[in-house]
Amino acid sequence: MDSALIPKGLKRCSFGAYAFWLVVAGIVLLWGVYAMFLCWFKGLNQTNMNDYYGFALWIWADLAVIALGGGAFFTGFLRYIVGKDELKNIINYAVIIGFICYSSALLILAIDVGQPLRSWFIFWHANVHSMLTEVAFCLSCYFCVLTIEYLPIILENRKIDEVPFFHNLGHNMHEIMAVFAATGAFLSFFHQGSLGGVAGVLFGRPFSYREGVLIWPWTFFLFTWSAAAYGPCFTMTVTKLTEWISGKKLVKQNVYELLAKISGWMIGTYIIAKIVDTLYWAFVTAPSMGMTFMEFFTNNADYGLGILFVEIVLGGIVPAAILLTEKGRKNSFLFVVAIILGVIGVSVNRWVMVLQVMAVPTLPWEPWHLYSPSWQEVATTILPVAYGVILLMVSFRYLPVFPQEKELNS
Amino acid sequence: MKEEHTHKNAKKYGMVIDLDKCTGCGACMVACMAENNVSFRKDETDRLKSITWMRVYKITNGKSFPDTDICYIPRPCMHCEGKGHGAPCTSVCPATATDYSHETGIVSQIYTRCFGCRYCMAACPYHARYFNWWDPVWPEGMERSLSPNVSPRMRGVVEKCSFCFHRYQLAMDKAFAEGGRELEEHEYQTSCTQACPAGAITFGDLNNPEHAVHKMVQPDNEHGGRPKNPKAFRLLERLGTNPKVYYLSTRKWVRQMGDNYLEKELKAVR
Numbered sequence: 001m002d003s004a005l006i007p008k009g010l011k012r013c014s015f016g017a018y019a020f021w022l023v024v025a026g027i028v029l030l031w032g033v034y035a036m037f038l039c040w041f042k043g044l045n046q047t048n049m050n051d052y053y054g055f056a057l058w059i060w061a062d063l064a065v066i067a068l069g070g071g072a073f074f075t076g077f078l079r080y081i082v083g084k085d086e087l088k089n090i091i092n093y094a095v096i097i098g099f100i101c102y103s104s105a106l107l108i109l110a111i112d113v114g115q116p117l118r119s120w121f122i123f124w125h126a127n128v129h130s131m132l133t134e135v136a137f138c139l140s141c142y143f144c145v146l147t148i149e150y151l152p153i154i155l156e157n158r159k160i161d162e163v164p165f166f167h168n169l170g171h172n173m174h175e176i177m178a179v180f181a182a183t184g185a186f187l188s189f190f191h192q193g194s195l196g197g198v199a200g201v202l203f204g205r206p207f208s209y210r211e212g213v214l215i216w217p218w219t220f221f222l223f224t225w226s227a228a229a230y231g232p233c234f235t236m237t238v239t240k241l242t243e244w245i246s247g248k249k250l251v252k253q254n255v256y257e258l259l260a261k262i263s264g265w266m267i268g269t270y271i272i273a274k275i276v277d278t279l280y281w282a283f284v285t286a287p288s289m290g291m292t293f294m295e296f297f298t299n300n301a302d303y304g305l306g307i308l309f310v311e312i313v314l315g316g317i318v319p320a321a322i323l324l325t326e327k328g329r330k331n332s333f334l335f336v337v338a339i340i341l342g343v344i345g346v347s348v349n350r351w352v353m354v355l356q357v358m359a360v361p362t363l364p365w366e367p368w369h370l371y372s373p374s375w376q377e378v379a380t381t382i383l384p385v386a387y388g389v390i391l392l393m394v395s396f397r398y399l400p401v402f403p404q405e406k407e408l409n410s
Numbered sequence: 411m412k413e414e415h416t417h418k419n420a421k422k423y424g425m426v427i428d429l430d431k432c433t434g435c436g437a438c439m440v441a442c443m444a445e446n447n448v449s450f451r452k453d454e455t456d457r458l459k460s461i462t463w464m465r466v467y468k469i470t471n472g473k474s475f476p477d478t479d480i481c482y483i484p485r486p487c488m489h490c491e492g493k494g495h496g497a498p499c500t501s502v503c504p505a506t507a508t509d510y511s512h513e514t515g516i517v518s519q520i521y522t523r524c525f526g527c528r529y530c531m532a533a534c535p536y537h538a539r540y541f542n543w544w545d546p547v548w549p550e551g552m553e554r555s556l557s558p559n560v561s562p563r564m565r566g567v568v569e570k571c572s573f574c575f576h577r578y579q580l581a582m583d584k585a586f587a588e589g590g591r592e593l594e595e596h597e598y599q600t601s602c603t604q605a606c607p608a609g610a611i612t613f614g615d616l617n618n619p620e621h622a623v624h625k626m627v628q629p630d631n632e633h634g635g636r637p638k639n640p641k642a643f644r645l646l647e648r649l650g651t652n653p654k655v656y657y658l659s660t661r662k663w664v665r666q667m668g669d670n671y672l673e674k675e676l677k678a679v680r
Contacts, residue, residue, distance in 0.1 A: 043565045045543040050458035054528030114526020114566025121505040121525050132504035204498035204535035290670030362535035364667050365469040
């Protein structure tokens with residue numbers, strides 16, 4: 001039925017099966033859209049947030065998808081700036097995943113603010129001292145860059161490519177993609193960092209506050225580093241998942257191994273920096289504010305030392321150890337375990353830097369305040385996942401995303 | 411226009427609350443709500459979602475009878491000055507919807523500019539900032555009793571104690587009309603100060619040696635406003651927020667509860 005749109009020489013599932021799963025994802029999407037409209041029209045009283053939990057599930061989702069979408073800027077940086085040519089075989093998917101992550105982040109932010117129609121105030125009345133201002137500017141600019149990077153991939157669709165103007169446009173855009181990759185890397189450095197700064201500058205919150213260099217707390221650099229380290233793990237996880245669902249090999253092993261090796265080094269160096277940061281915070285920063293390390297991990301039902309173990313050991317040391325060894329990278333089971341642990345590790349880090357920050361009591365007589373999201377918050381957080389699945393399904397079916405697919409499945 | 415920060419007569423309005431006098435009656439909370447058109451709901455049992463610009467906490471020394479002791483701690487916005495980086499909340503607001511005035515020492519909140527990101531709430535360690543989770547609705551007829559000097563806040567924005575800033579504006583208007591004279595101490599007082607039946611709250615200019623607040627705490631401006639009076643303290647002073655609300659208590663355990671201390675540091679608390 002839609003065979004004229006499918007790239008030449010590639011096989012895709014039947015239109016019926018495709019449409020069925022599209023409808024399933026569409027239903028989930030509609031559920032999220034319904035919750036989104038409830039939040040917009042009835043207000044944020046639809047959530048379980050409160051005056052102690054001004055930042056909650058949505059902000060975590062924002063930080064997490066932006067970190068996971070970091071695969072786009074870092075793979076682009078490696079491919080176009082460093083010159084790792086093999087990565088051209090996965091860069092398209094990295095860009096699409098990045099586009100989904102960043103558009104999702106913007107959507108979630110639009111739901112999260114109390115007065116969405118005033119969102120432009122962040123640009124108009126910008127406070128240059130606020131990390132969130134930096135986030136807004138760089139995030140918006142980088143989303144534009146990702147759109148520009150996604151466009152030539154769309155223009156490669158069989159039918160669109162038949163139009164000479166689009167064909168030439170796509171070709172010329174490919175030629176100058178290095179410029180956008182460099183711009184994206186530059187912007188990402190700042191918005192990934194400023195997202196770390198959002199928590200790090202909170203000098204009223206001993207759990208998240210960090211010293212740093214000039215105006216940048218250490219979390220600024222840790223967030224940038226971790227996004228570059230773990231973003232490729234998510235790109236590879238989604239690619240592996242696509243291979244598993246479609247039953248096709250899409251990317252050659254050497255491409256995975258190269259990206260995994262770089263990711264391993266990045267995770268390894270990041271986790272050392274993170275451990276040093278944690279130790280300095282535990283032994284110097286927190287005590288200077290009158291708090292002991294264990295006060296942040298006791299006297300509550302949700303946050304114990306286990307979460308630190310999951311973040312640093314399971315989500316950091318273990319994937320780094322696997323990905324840094326050739327044996328680990330070549331063993332398909334260990335490889336998949338490592339990249340999934342990486343995704344979990346960075347997501348837990350973002351959770352801790354949002355949710356646990358809010359939970360820790362600041363006034364000496366106050367108890368911990370724990371939180372669980374309402375169904376509206378959950379639905380609106382799943383909404384971008386459903387949207388992402390749909391966009392991936394459409395892109396994978398109708399666009400020549402993987403240059404090696406034909407060769408690997410012939 | 412760039413604000414000049416070197417005013418010769420810059421005020422630093424602040425508050426001193428004598429915790430030994432506070433009975434926890436809540437009159438300050440009621441007065442504040444009425445004065446500032448603070449909205450409320452039928453069910454106010456969820457204190458995590460109810461708006462109380464002035465909130466009275468009850469703390470105990472944790473000992474059993476007959477050694478048990480309690481203390482009520484009224485907590486307005488601390489109008490922090492910060493140290494170099496501004497108040498915890500003003501420095502983070504992305505839309506400059508909250509600002510620290512170097513003329514008055516008051517942290518403002520521009521409701522019509524706030525777009526409800528709640529970053530300031532996350533930044534405030536005192537939980538002095540409140541979000542309007544619902545549309546403000548008053549019982550029928552009650553809206554006629556709202557103060558015309560304070561704009562009610564809409565759903566989706568953050569609000570907080572303003573040290574009854576509208577009273578400052580009214581007093582300044584009068585002083586200006588009378589030849590631009592300086593304000594007298596009694597001309598600008600917050601509603602909670604005036605409502606307190608025990609006289610536990612004192613308000614005034616911390617920079618003015620003639621004002622009662624200055625005499626009571628003797629702020630040391632060389633050291634970020636730290637009180638020289640050994641019975642005075644500020645909440646969470648160690649965080650570097652440099653708040654302008656001071657507390658007085660003769661009870662050591664109360665002063666110890668004013669901040670977080672390591673076990674070994676507790677003895678050194680004045």
